[in-house]
Amino acid sequence: MGVTDEEFYDETQIAQIPMGFCYPGKGKSGDLPPRTECAPLWHQSLLEKMPNLKLTLLIGQHSQRYYLGNERQKNLTETVKNYKAYLPQYFVLPHPSPRNRFWLGKNPWFGEEVLSELQHIIAYHLTD
Numbered sequence: 001m002g003v004t005d006e007e008f009y010d011e012t013q014i015a016q017i018p019m020g021f022c023y024p025g026k027g028k029s030g031d032l033p034p035r036t037e038c039a040p041l042w043h044q045s046l047l048e049k050m051p052n053l054k055l056t057l058l059i060g061q062h063s064q065r066y067y068l069g070n071e072r073q074k075n076l077t078e079t080v081k082n083y084k085a086y087l088p089q090y091f092v093l094p095h096p097s098p099r100n101r102f103w104l105g106k107n108p109w110f111g112e113e114v115l116s117e118l119q120h121i122i123a124y125h126l127t128d
Helices: 038-048 061-071 076-081 098-106 108-127
Strands: 056-059 090-093
Touching: 056 061, 061 076, 061 090, 076 090, 076 108, 090 108, 098 108
Parallel strands: 056 090
Antiparallel strands: none
């Protein structure tokens, strides 16, 4: 994101809301998906407490599926490639799991273009 620890942990600047509020357990290829009842139950009431949101990062396919619905592309790679289509409200990203190192290696455009654009947008909003 290109922010300092002080900026990241400043609750007046950056907030994090997980898709699920409990650990869903392990599956065959990693963690299970978040429980489906969490986001509908909690997200709206939490977002209402943050009326001045300028940008929401949708990290991973679960958040993209929930917030973008039919507007997302056929897969995560295509959704992230088309990140500009979701601006200025949303910025779509892959999950930063170490398991995604293969995805990152196959998609060098992500580090070259997308991350630098994200850092530029976040810097703009933090100085806004």
